[in-house]
Amino acid sequence: MKKEKNENYEEQIKEIFELKDIVWFLIGMAVPFLWNLIKTIFQTMRMRRKIKKGDMEFADKSIVSLAHGDPFFSNNNGKQELRLDAPREVFYISMPEDIKNQILENKPNFFNTRWEKEEVFLDGRTEEEMLAEIAGVLGLTVEETKEIYLEEKVNVAKFFLEKAKSGAPYFNGEMYGIKKFNDNRDGEFERPGVDIHSYKTDYYTHRVMAAIYRRVYKSNPGIAPENNPESFNKMRYFLTSMGMNVLLYLKDEGKIVFAKRSGKLVNMSKPLWHVSMNEAISITDISESNGTIDLEKCIVRGLNEELGLDDKIINIDYSDVFFLKDPLETGISAFVTVNNRSFSDLKILYSAAKDRELESEDLVTVKLNSMALNDFMKKNELTDAAQYLIKMLLARHIKGSI
Numbered sequence: 001m002k003k004e005k006n007e008n009y010e011e012q013i014k015e016i017f018e019l020k021d022i023v024w025f026l027i028g029m030a031v032p033f034l035w036n037l038i039k040t041i042f043q044t045m046r047m048r049r050k051i052k053k054g055d056m057e058f059a060d061k062s063i064v065s066l067a068h069g070d071p072f073f074s075n076n077n078g079k080q081e082l083r084l085d086a087p088r089e090v091f092y093i094s095m096p097e098d099i100k101n102q103i104l105e106n107k108p109n110f111f112n113t114r115w116e117k118e119e120v121f122l123d124g125r126t127e128e129e130m131l132a133e134i135a136g137v138l139g140l141t142v143e144e145t146k147e148i149y150l151e152e153k154v155n156v157a158k159f160f161l162e163k164a165k166s167g168a169p170y171f172n173g174e175m176y177g178i179k180k181f182n183d184n185r186d187g188e189f190e191r192p193g194v195d196i197h198s199y200k201t202d203y204y205t206h207r208v209m210a211a212i213y214r215r216v217y218k219s220n221p222g223i224a225p226e227n228n229p230e231s232f233n234k235m236r237y238f239l240t241s242m243g244m245n246v247l248l249y250l251k252d253e254g255k256i257v258f259a260k261r262s263g264k265l266v267n268m269s270k271p272l273w274h275v276s277m278n279e280a281i282s283i284t285d286i287s288e289s290n291g292t293i294d295l296e297k298c299i300v301r302g303l304n305e306e307l308g309l310d311d312k313i314i315n316i317d318y319s320d321v322f323f324l325k326d327p328l329e330t331g332i333s334a335f336v337t338v339n340n341r342s343f344s345d346l347k348i349l350y351s352a353a354k355d356r357e358l359e360s361e362d363l364v365t366v367k368l369n370s371m372a373l374n375d376f377m378k379k380n381e382l383t384d385a386a387q388y389l390i391k392m393l394l395a396r397h398i399k400g401s402i
Contacts, residue, residue, distance in 0.1 A: 062325045063388045064227045067183050067194045071396045072317040072335075081193050082318050082332075086291035087176050089199040091237065093208050094119045099157040106164040111172050122179060122199060122236065130237065137234055138216045138223055145212075152211040156204060169358075174283040176293060177201045178239040178330055181229050181321075194321055198242070198293060206240035210327045213238045217326055224325040232323070241280055241329045244298045247389050248276035248307070250346070251314065251339040255365035256373070256393070257346065259306070261383060262361055271361055273382045275389055276336075277302045278359075299336060306359050308349030314338055320392050324385065333389050335396075370394055 073082035095103075103110050121130045128142075135145040163170035176198045184193035217223055225231040232239075248257040261274035279302030287294040296316060303309040315337040323330045343365045350356060350363055366376045373390050376382075382390075 062384045064225070064323055064325060066181060066227060066229070066232060066321040066323065066330075068321075068392070069317070069319050072319050073194065082196075082295075082321075083194065084196045084198060084293040084295070087198040087200045087286075087293065089122055089179060090120045091122050091177060091199050091201045091205060091240070092118070092120045093153065093205040095157045095160075095204055096154055099154070099161055103157075103161050103164045106161075107170070109171070110160075110164060134212075134237055137238075138212075139220065140216070148212055148215060149208075152208050152215070156207045156211055159207075160204065172202050172204050175201050175203055175206055175240060176242050176281050177206075177236070178242060179236050180233050183229050196242075196321075201240045209238050209240050210329075213328050214326060217328075221325070224328070225323070235328060238328045239323075239330060241327075242293075243278060243280045243329060243331050244295060244302060245275050245331045245333045245385055245389060246277040246279075246299055246302065247333075247335050247393060248303070248309075249335060249337045249368065250341060250343060250365065251337050252341070253343060253365065254368050255343065256368055257307075257343070258364050258366065258376075258382075258386065259360040260362040260364075262359060272386075273364070273376075273380050274360070274386050275333075275383075277306045278385070279306065295332065295334070299334060303336070304353075305355045306353055307346065307363075308351070308353035308356070309338070309341070309346065310349075311338055311341060319396070320389075322388065331385065333392065335393060368393075368397065370397075 069081070094100075119127070121127065125133070131145050131149060132142050134149075135142045138145060140148075160170065160172070177200075178196055179199045180195075180197040182195040182197075184195060213223075225235050249255070250257065257276040258273050259276055260271050261278075262271060277299075279298055281293055281295075281298050284301060285294055285298040286292070287297070295318065296313075299316060300313065303313075313336055317335045317337075318332060319335060320333045321330070322333070343363075347363060366372050373394060377387060377390060
């Protein structure tokens with residue numbers, strides 16, 4: 001009996017030690033997981049503080065943030081966090097008939113659009129209703145707004161006529177504006193979700209609305225929207241342009257590419273260092289399968305046209321949605337990674353790029369680290385958009401996201 005009790009006791013001790021081993025094994029497994037989780041949480045908090053600090057630094061400049069990826073906008077459980085619908089509505093301002101006919105005499109294919117050439121306003125509004133809505137946004141009377149509207153229709157048309165007579169490669173192509181922007185945060189951790197409802201417009205309409213906005217903004221900067229969807233959406237008739245702003249990362253060299261933007265471009269008074277590629281979303285970026293805007297098509301096209309790059313892209317990380325106060329244009333930023341390409345390779349491709357002479361004057365690379373990028377900003381003149389993307393890049397770089 002005593003022997004049996006001893007055996008039972010020894011068996012219990014053995015079981016306790018086996019259980020203890022299991023517990024320690026589980027703890028050993030859990031500790032690295034918990035440590036990584038805590039580390040990720042603190043890194044994310046730090047990244048968010050850096051991004052907010054970057055927003056504050058640009059509060060008095062021309063950049064205003066609308067939404068940030070965390071760290072990037074992604075396809076989360078089959079749900080895309082950055083969503084653009086198919087542009088079904090049209091906003092189209094007609095050009096004065098006499099000037100339009102003169103343009104067509106010089107450039108028969110000037111109107112490079114796919115819809116009827118009739119004036120169309122959002123939500124089926126009449127011209128009077130549209131002008132009343134715009135007047136409220138600009139803080140003007142309807143009469144004052146109408147006077148500016150008619151003047152700028154003529155001014156922009158005459159500018160287009162000068163371009164047509166000069167033989168410059170100038171067309172009235174299809175563009176896409178934003179009718180409504182929603183910043184939707186989903187789930188327990190409020191993952192960022194952005195919905196952009198777009199409309200079709202054209203370059204002439206964009207230039208007219210931009211001219212009206214800039215004319216009033218010059219004397220009253222307070223008309224610029226704030227960094228919230230409600231304020232932004234009130235400007236829908238002025239949100240006639242969406243563009244991709246890309247920083248290209250040469251992975252093999254660990255460097256970011258910057259392009260010197262030509263001073264001959266619209267809205268550029270002198271050459272400035274800019275992002276790697278900046279391209280307006282156009283008719284060629286529409287998905288043939290469902291009619292939605294395909295941002296990847298825009299990026300691939302832009303990199304090819306501006307830099308001559310036709311390689312397979314390793315990775316695209318969509319990061320921020322923002323707008324420029326002057327001119328009022330919406331930007332979506334992305335960090336694009338490629339490998340198997342050196343900067344010397346890129347310079348050769350760049351020399352033969354389709355739009356090189358129209359868009360930029362030179363390229364440079366900067367090491368992806370805080371010291372090198374901050375030094376680049378201190379020693380050179382950069383566009384506000386380039387400075388903004390660098391700040392947002394560095395905020396994410398501390399988390400090891402890129």
